[in-house]
Amino acid sequence: MTKSRDSVKILLGLFVFLFSFFIYVDTLAPSVSFWDCGEFIATSYTLGVPHPPGSPFFLLLGRFFSMLPFHGGGANDPAMMEGTFHQIAYRVNMLSPLATAFANLFLY
Secondary structure, eight states, X not given: OHHHHHHHHHHHHHHHHHHHHHHHHHTOOSSOOSTTHHHHHHHHHHTOOOSTTOOHHHHHXXXXXXXXXXXXXXXXXXXXXXXXXXXXXXXXXXXXXXXXXXXXXXXX
């Protein structure tokens, strides 16, 4: 009885994670959006320091994500043809859906 209950919980948790992750990725900004997003993307890529307090853990994770081989859109996407900045912005923006999907999983 408890094994089936645990497996249902695991499957439901996995569903919550995947559902929220794909919804967030589907609505992800492919480039820089409003407010501090551009500043955090640029300082994540260069490992600089934005305005205080600077969010150092987010910047380190953003630098790691900027090195991953993600890319936004397909080959005909105009954002892909404008240069590497949009690719880096998409990579750093991928940190947010992954973090929120894990938060949804752990809160579930």
